[in-house]
Structures are given as structure tokens and as C-alpha cells.
Amino acid sequence: MLTRRRFLQASSLISLSPVLPSILANTARAAAASPDAKVLVVIQLDGGNDGINTVVPYADDGYGRARDKLRLEIDKLHKLDDQVGLHPSMRGAKELFDDGRLCVVQGVGYPNPDRSHFRSMRIWQTARFDDERHDSYGWLGGALDEWALQHNSDAAANAIYVGEQETPVALWARRSAATTLLTAEDLKLTLGSRPAASPHDSQGEDSSLGQFVSKQVLSAYAAADEFQRQQSHNQATAGNDYPDTPLGSRLKLVSQLLKSGAQSRVFYTLQSGYDTHSAQLYTHARLLREFSDAIKAFLDDLKTAKLDDRVLVLAFSEFGRRVSENDSQGTDHGTAGPVFLAGKPVKGGLVGNSPDLTNLDGGDLKMQMDFRQVYAAILDDWLGVKSENVLGKSFQKPPVLSA
Amino acid sequence: MGSAQDIWTPYEPTAAAPWNLRRVVHLHRRAAFAAPWAQLQRDLADGPRRAVDRLLQGQGPGDGSAEFELMARTIGDAASASANPGRLKAWWLYRMLITPDPLGERLTLMWHNHFATSNRKVQDLVRMREQNDLLRKHARAPFGELLEAVLKHPAMLAWLDADSNRKGHPNENLARESMELFTLGIGNYSEDDVKEAARALTGWAIVGNRFGFLEARHDSDEKVLLNHRSPLSGDDFIKVLLEHPATARRLAWRICNTFMGEGVVDEQALAQLAAGLSSHRLEVAWAVETVLRSKLFFSAENLGTRVLGPVEYIVGGLRALELCDPPPSTLLLAEWTARMGQDLFYPPNVGGWNEGRAWLASRTIVARANFSAALVEGQLWHQARIPRVEELPARHGQAMNLHQSVSWFASLFWGDESVSAVDEVVEATQSVKSERPLARAVALLMARPEYQLA
Numbered sequence: 001m002l003t004r005r006r007f008l009q010a011s012s013l014i015s016l017s018p019v020l021p022s023i024l025a026n027t028a029r030a031a032a033a034s035p036d037a038k039v040l041v042v043i044q045l046d047g048g049n050d051g052i053n054t055v056v057p058y059a060d061d062g063y064g065r066a067r068d069k070l071r072l073e074i075d076k077l078h079k080l081d082d083q084v085g086l087h088p089s090m091r092g093a094k095e096l097f098d099d100g101r102l103c104v105v106q107g108v109g110y111p112n113p114d115r116s117h118f119r120s121m122r123i124w125q126t127a128r129f130d131d132e133r134h135d136s137y138g139w140l141g142g143a144l145d146e147w148a149l150q151h152n153s154d155a156a157a158n159a160i161y162v163g164e165q166e167t168p169v170a171l172w173a174r175r176s177a178a179t180t181l182l183t184a185e186d187l188k189l190t191l192g193s194r195p196a197a198s199p200h201d202s203q204g205e206d207s208s209l210g211q212f213v214s215k216q217v218l219s220a221y222a223a224a225d226e227f228q229r230q231q232s233h234n235q236a237t238a239g240n241d242y243p244d245t246p247l248g249s250r251l252k253l254v255s256q257l258l259k260s261g262a263q264s265r266v267f268y269t270l271q272s273g274y275d276t277h278s279a280q281l282y283t284h285a286r287l288l289r290e291f292s293d294a295i296k297a298f299l300d301d302l303k304t305a306k307l308d309d310r311v312l313v314l315a316f317s318e319f320g321r322r323v324s325e326n327d328s329q330g331t332d333h334g335t336a337g338p339v340f341l342a343g344k345p346v347k348g349g350l351v352g353n354s355p356d357l358t359n360l361d362g363g364d365l366k367m368q369m370d371f372r373q374v375y376a377a378i379l380d381d382w383l384g385v386k387s388e389n390v391l392g393k394s395f396q397k398p399p400v401l402s403a
Numbered sequence: 404m405g406s407a408q409d410i411w412t413p414y415e416p417t418a419a420a421p422w423n424l425r426r427v428v429h430l431h432r433r434a435a436f437a438a439p440w441a442q443l444q445r446d447l448a449d450g451p452r453r454a455v456d457r458l459l460q461g462q463g464p465g466d467g468s469a470e471f472e473l474m475a476r477t478i479g480d481a482a483s484a485s486a487n488p489g490r491l492k493a494w495w496l497y498r499m500l501i502t503p504d505p506l507g508e509r510l511t512l513m514w515h516n517h518f519a520t521s522n523r524k525v526q527d528l529v530r531m532r533e534q535n536d537l538l539r540k541h542a543r544a545p546f547g548e549l550l551e552a553v554l555k556h557p558a559m560l561a562w563l564d565a566d567s568n569r570k571g572h573p574n575e576n577l578a579r580e581s582m583e584l585f586t587l588g589i590g591n592y593s594e595d596d597v598k599e600a601a602r603a604l605t606g607w608a609i610v611g612n613r614f615g616f617l618e619a620r621h622d623s624d625e626k627v628l629l630n631h632r633s634p635l636s637g638d639d640f641i642k643v644l645l646e647h648p649a650t651a652r653r654l655a656w657r658i659c660n661t662f663m664g665e666g667v668v669d670e671q672a673l674a675q676l677a678a679g680l681s682s683h684r685l686e687v688a689w690a691v692e693t694v695l696r697s698k699l700f701f702s703a704e705n706l707g708t709r710v711l712g713p714v715e716y717i718v719g720g721l722r723a724l725e726l727c728d729p730p731p732s733t734l735l736l737a738e739w740t741a742r743m744g745q746d747l748f749y750p751p752n753v754g755g756w757n758e759g760r761a762w763l764a765s766r767t768i769v770a771r772a773n774f775s776a777a778l779v780e781g782q783l784w785h786q787a788r789i790p791r792v793e794e795l796p797a798r799h800g801q802a803m804n805l806h807q808s809v810s811w812f813a814s815l816f817w818g819d820e821s822v823s824a825v826d827e828v829v830e831a832t833q834s835v836k837s838e839r840p841l842a843r844a845v846a847l848l849m850a851r852p853e854y855q856l857a
Contacts, residue, residue, distance in 0.1 A: 046752075047752075115579070115594060115597070116579070116583055116589055117752065117753075117754070118583075118589070118754050119589055131589075131590075161764070164741075164744070164746075165744070165751040166744060166751075166756070166757055166761040166762070166764060167761070167764045178764070179765045180764035180765045180766050180767070181765060181766045182766060186742075186765075186766035186769060186770070187765065187766065187769055188769070188773075189769050189772060189773065190772075190773045190776050190777070191772040191773060191775065191776040191846060191847070191850055209664075209665050209666075209708055209710075209760075209856070210707075210852070210853075210856070212760060212763075213710070213763060213852040213853075213855050213856060214852040216760075216763040216764075216768060216852075217763075217768055217850075217851075217852045217855070219765065220764075220765040220766075220768035220769055221768075221769075221772070223765050224765070224769050272751075272752070275752075277563075277564040277567070277574050277575075277576045278564045278567045278574065324572075325572075326567070326572045326573070326574050327567065327569045327571060327572035327574070328564060328566075328567025328568070328569075328572075328574050329567075330564070330567070330574065332574065332575045332576070333575065333579070
């Protein structure tokens, strides 16, 4: 077991204030997030999700005009009202909607939309528009830093990223650290004794890089130790009803972590493949089924475990796609699209109007809501962090959470 | 260029920046996946000019390049004919481990990231392998040759949907990424330029498994692109991109990002290198030589300021430790690079890997430590084979007690045995009972924070 004393012993080898990996908080710092703290789980739909074929504006004449080969059969949609319906493969999401556990925010985007995957994703992840800010801190990293500040705690509650790619910039922070893993095995350290971490001491080197590396290495080993301890003590298992898909496995791991008492406030994962420039119909149906089934299984599992009061899920994509399909049975990069909030804490239903396919801006949807409005609601009313301090200004908040 | 203020002026050893083992190791870890002791000593004796010459010319220790190419081709043919992507990854790692031209393989890896193409979508190992060979063949060439070869190859055409970009309803994928990622960089073109470029690229197709141009699909009307007004074709589009100053700048950035440390190259240095590239037909060989010979490259601020990527970590470790003959199972090595976050032929997206600090996350750091343990314990060979790394110092006439041997390995890895790592690793090694304490110390050295930097 990694005691506070041992951790401090280890960290005394490096000349910087110790940054605790999230899952250490329980043993090392009582001041960190309490076990019943509210948790945000973010699912990034990577590549630009075709919002029009996700929350389909079936009553709009423009739909049939814009979509020919990609037109979905209206009677197979899961209708949410007399304007829009969910894609036929989103049965699980529809059940959540009927149960008041899904909130669909329509037409979410930002001014002067950028159609580069990378820049647009950075904008969503940092909630900033100047490129210089795009390599520094993310909105969730900033939220966790702010939380530590507001709670006068020197141990920031941390984030866990479940994924195989690098840690998303959304989680980068000044003080809090993100732990990343893809499977529970990933944090099993087979190297016996620990390589102590000390600052790079050769002359002329960039000390901040050396310190960063030392911090990362020390955090990783400490996280590995603590994770193994929790796994062997708690034997927490997730429900067995998860679909056997990449996103299903990732959410199952998040559930295991939550059940084993992980102290992180933010979990982040992604589902890739939404960049459907060609032959979209089948791919998109498969992706949405994976998304919808995984999120349903996850929320049902948490409900059984009586953890559902604590968990809010946010799903977003960097942009929607062009209203008109292209000639390769796909769609090119577009602008605004739907954002999903799910879980017991949400105010279920539709927010905003269905997209108007007859009133476009250069072939693209006009946005109805700035994504930062959704973030503001999550920050203020869920994570308990002053949104203005994280986003740089205040935004009008949509009614997405139940009072 | 060439003036006294020239940032890229060649390095000459001085008292403040001597040609020592530290700088020899620096050169090889940055540009050539590290090097074994004998090569380090040879280059230390020969001086910087000859050391860099050898890298640029791709001369290995022996003159086995013909045999190597023959062997590599045989393995590559078998790999691409199989349905197993792991074998293609293994083939490339085999090349990197054994090649007489390590800089060539390093550049190939750089281009794989620049033109990041994933088999996830291409789903064709022959095409992926052909693209990889193109990256290698044109690795040092004028950039235009590389750009045209890669854009007009079926792997890229399939990856970015060129085949379905037709007159009337263009598919913008290839047009956009060509400008944003392969040449100009973001901010140097407008959304209208993307649409116009997509029109220029209509008609590009895969015909009989090769690039083909289908006149009937091509939009031959006038386009307005980056201030050019003409019935632009795809070839004209490439020409416009190559002549644009932003392309030289992005190329300079890519090369510096590969060979230079964090925060070492400022805007002015980048601009000078870009200007030089423009006046050298964007010749990559010129820029790489300029960088590797430069005073800035060997300056103290550039030492140990770049995070090693997973492939560099693995290939470099094996090369330095003389474990390439016979090499470990390259299939297993490929799995380890993926665990560390760099799955060859499967970059995360068209933007490639971000590199730098982004390489170091919990799971990838744990993977690095576990790799070093698996390496010294012999788990990387199909038939259990304990690599006698502890015999290495003796083989080079250097061995004595544990502390001295660990110091020797620190010299091999960092060119500097004074780092505090040595004492701490010796202590950590002695605190646990082990049959092979020195082997264990080597694993601990490789798991150190210092080892992650080059």
C-alpha cells in the first residue's frame, strides 16, 4: 500500500510540489474529493458526427432534399417529438430518453466555425479561440484547478483518461494531473523495484521539461501501485451486460474504477470513426449503435450499483457534417450538431429547436447554442466550479440539469 | 544566409561546447536511433564532421547494404502478402534495427507521421508497404517529389477519399488535409480555398490499383485558389502548394520538431531554415544536413530536451545494447510500441502523433518500464534467450564492480556518467536480492526520467 509517508518519501526526491494522481487521493489526501462527489464522464465522438442523421429532423422538407442515398426511413426513427427522431440504431438512447435520463441539446456550435478536425477539437477542448491557448490548458483541466483553488486544497482532484491515444488537451492543467489507461492491465508494473525519480541535473537543460518528465514518471508509478492495491482489495466488478465493443469496454472500466472508489471528478474517453466522408450509412449506424448501447449499459449498471446520482455523462463531437451529402455517399465537414447529456441528474428532453435545413449558411447549419453555454451549466451546477473563471466570461445556461 | 548572424552556422568544437561523448550520444539518439559503444568511440575520435557525414551518407559499420536490402525485401514481401498487419510493423522495426542507414529510417518515420495514413481505413498491407517504401525512397529528396509520390499513391487516395471526389459534389478530404497538414499549415488558406482545391483534385482516382486520372470526373472550369485564377488541375494545385512560402515554413517546422529539442528553435531560426529550403528547391537533405551540422544542434540548450518517442525508445535501446543480432521478436516489439502509444501504420488520425510531452502518460510510462524489464529478462525473444547485457562493459574492456558498470551504461545511454541516476540505481538494485543485479540496473536506468529524454 502506498502510504502518504511513502509517497512523500518518494516525492522528496524531486524538487517540485507533489502532484497526486487522482486515485491516490483517498489514502494520501483526505482533503481531496469525497467519495460521494459528483462525477463527469465525457465521451468524445471523434471525427465529426453527422448530427442530421443522429437526431433526424424528419419533418423538415429540406431533409429529403439534402439526403438522398443517406436518407433514413422515417418510420424506423425513434421519434422524440413531431419534429425529430433518433437514428434507428439508437434504441438504447431512446429508452434513456423515455426514462428522463437523456437530454438532447440541438444545434450546438460556436461562432465562425472551423472545419479542421484538429483546430475545432482544440476549440471544444479548451473553450478558447486563440491558437496560443490551444496547446496549454483544457476546460476540464482548468475546472479541476479551479476546484482545488475554491476548496483551498493543494491536491487537485484529478482526471482519468480511458483511451489508447494521448491524453486529450481538455484534461491538461496547471496543477491537476490526468491518469491514462485503456485496460486495468495497463497499470500493472512488472518492473520490481521502482526507479526513483530525480530531476535531470545536467547543465544547460530545460529544467521545466526535466521536471515535467520526473513528475509524469513518478505519478505513473504511484498510480500503478495504488491501482493494484485497489484492485486486489475491492474486487469491484462491473455488470456483465456491457456490449462487447471498444466503447462498451471503456465505460465498463470507468464503472469498475468508480465502484472501486476512485476519487477522480472527471473521466474522459472517446469513440473514433465519425469522419464519414464516404459510404457513411453502414459505418454511422454501427457507430451510433455502439454509442447508444454502451451508454445505456453504463447508466443501467450505475443505477443498479446506486451510483447513478453521482454521474453525469456528456457526449460531443468537434463538428457536425455538411447538410448535403456528397457523391460518395458520405458527408464532408460541417458545423453545429447535437450534444448529449445523460444520466439521472439531467433534465430529460429536447433543448433548442430542430435544425432548420432551409435556412443555411453556405450549406451548413446555423448554430443555435454556443457549446460554452452547455459547459457553463456543467461547471456551475454539476462540478461546482465557477464557470466564469474557467471559460473567461459568463454564459447563459440552458436547462439541462434537473433542479 | 551564411552571414555571421546565421543561426544555422556549423558547429565547431569549443571549450564551452566540446566534442565529447555527450554530444556523440546526442547526435545518434536524435538522428539515428542511438548507437552501440564502438560507433560512439569511433565518432568521438573522428570528430563531428565525419560523424555527421556517415549519418548523411547512410554508411553503416560494414558494407552490408545490398544484403540487408535483399533480406528486408524478402521479409517485407512475405509480410505484405500476409493478412497480418503485425508482420508489416515487424518488418519495419527489423529495418530500423539492422539498417546501415539509420538516419534514412528515422526520416521515414518522420514522414510516416507527416503523411499519417492508417491501415484502419486503407485495409491493404500492400498499399501501406508501398507507401512506406515511397517515404524511404524520397526521404531526403526535394519535397515536391515526395509530396507528389505520396499524394498520387493508392494508400493516400483511399485514406482521404480522393477516389470519390467528383465534379459536382466534391469530397474535400484530400484537398483540406493536403493544405492543413502536408504543406501550408492552418491559417494559410480559407474555406473557399478548400472547396476550390477539392474541385482541382476531381478526377484523381485509383485505376487498376494505381493512380489514374479520369477526365470525365474532372471539373475543368476556372477556380480561384490562393490568389491564382485558372482552370487549375490537381498537378497545378501541387505546384501552387510547393511555391507557397508557408510550405517551406511547415517543412522547416517538421524537421526541427524531429531533430531539435523543446523550445530551442525560435521563429527567427525557423524562418531562416525555411528561407534556405526555398532557395534549395525544398530539398530535405539540405535542411537535415544544415540542422545536424549546426552549432544550435550541438548547443547545450539542445541537449536532453526532446522526449523520445516509443519507436526511438525501443529501437534505440536495442541498438545501444547490441541486441540486434539476432534481434528480438519484432512482432513482439511492434506490440510494445503500440502499448507505448505508437502503433506503426495505425497513427491515431491524419494529424499523426503529437509527439513531445504527449508521449508520456501513465499507461505509456508503465509500458516503458515493463518493456525494459521484459528486455533484460529475455521475454522479447520467441525462444527464451537471456540477453547478456551485463557482459557488455567487459566486452568493451570497461567492467569492474556494480557501480562502475552502471556508470558505464550511463555513459552509453547519456554520454555522461556523472548523472545522479547512477547512485540511485545502484542503491535501488542493491536493495532487492537479484541473481542478475547489473541486468536489473540496466532496466532501472531505462525506466528513469532522464532516459525518456534525448
